[in-house]
Structures are given as C-alpha cells and as structure tokens.
Amino acid sequence: MNKEALIKAANFCAYQERTQKEVRSRLAELDVLGDEAEEIIAWLIENNYLNEERFSRIFAGSKFRQKKWGRIKIRQELKMRGVSDYCLRAGMSEIDDDDYMNTLQEIIEKKSREIKDSDKLVRKQKLVRFALSRGFEQDLVFDTVNRFLK
Numbered sequence: 001m002n003k004e005a006l007i008k009a010a011n012f013c014a015y016q017e018r019t020q021k022e023v024r025s026r027l028a029e030l031d032v033l034g035d036e037a038e039e040i041i042a043w044l045i046e047n048n049y050l051n052e053e054r055f056s057r058i059f060a061g062s063k064f065r066q067k068k069w070g071r072i073k074i075r076q077e078l079k080m081r082g083v084s085d086y087c088l089r090a091g092m093s094e095i096d097d098d099d100y101m102n103t104l105q106e107i108i109e110k111k112s113r114e115i116k117d118s119d120k121l122v123r124k125q126k127l128v129r130f131a132l133s134r135g136f137e138q139d140l141v142f143d144t145v146n147r148f149l150k
Contacts, residue, residue: 017051064095068134070135073135108130
C-alpha cells in the first residue's frame, strides 16, 4: 500500500467528513487507482476516518439548519455525492418534522418581507418559487404559502 497516498487520504478525511466518491477522486489525482485505491479506502473505513453514514447525518443536518435547504435539495446533493440509500435515509432522519415546517414558515415570512410587489398573485408566485428553489416539497410549499397569505 502506498504510504504517502494513505497519509494524504487520512489527512483529507480528518480535515472534513468525506464520501468514498470524494476520496476515490482525490486518490485518482494522486495517481492511485484500482485495487490500491480500494485498499486505502478500506483502511480509512476500518480506522473510522471515512464513514458515509456520519457524513450524511452531518451534511443533511447542517445544510438544513444553516442554509435552510429542504429535503429534496439535500437528497439530490447526497445522491450526487454517491451516498448509499441507507446513508441517505440516515441523513434525512436528522431533520425533525416540526423543525422542518417551522423553517419553511420562517423562510416564507422572511422572503415575504423582501418582496415589494403588492399584487397578491405575484407575491404568491414569488414565495412559491423561492421555497421550491430551496428544495421544499411542492404540497408543503403551497399549503404553507396559502396559510401565510390568508
């Protein structure tokens, strides 16, 4: 096993939570491919440097709490990063349903204060578009916006 690549990969994972896909990509940049790369990844997993479930939980929780992303956007981002379905579900379990609804309501109220347009239909369209772009589910967005505008 390439010790230098192992040390670099371990440091890469120690600095911040990573996915196997990110580590494979980093190893490829170091010209470590195939069985050698898989051996390093296995070592990182065994020694708890690399844990995709932990990554998913931290990623989903922080994107929701800090960036106020919805479940759809978080799920898409995790899938893009090559996370397994099991880890994806584990990550999504970090989002409490009550907090989720409160956050959706909060971002709609905040965005509403920023919209200068007085036409009710235009306001509704802008609020819906904004919440959908944040990755919230369509039915929840429409219900919340309708309740807010009454």
